[in-house]
Amino acid sequence: MKIEEIRSLSGEEIKKQMDGTYREMMEVRFKTATKQLQNNRELPRLKKQIARFMTVLRERTLGLR
Incomplete structure (x- = not known):
């Protein structure tokens, strides 16, 4: 799953x-x-996927996106 999809x-x-x-x-x-x-x-591959999920959640917490 790509970052845009997440x-x-x-x-x-x-x-x-x-x-x-x-x-x-x-x-x-x-x-x-x-x-x-x-x-x-x-x-x-799975570790990178989890990192993508965590990145998007953190962006939302900080209000970056």
């Missing part, structure tokens, strides 16, 4: 998406630990 979501929708991404990241970490993960770039 900015168009409401605060509650962003939090729901972020919760889902955290859960997905936890599953990826378990798969990594058990050597079942096929795509090694999955964890960094």
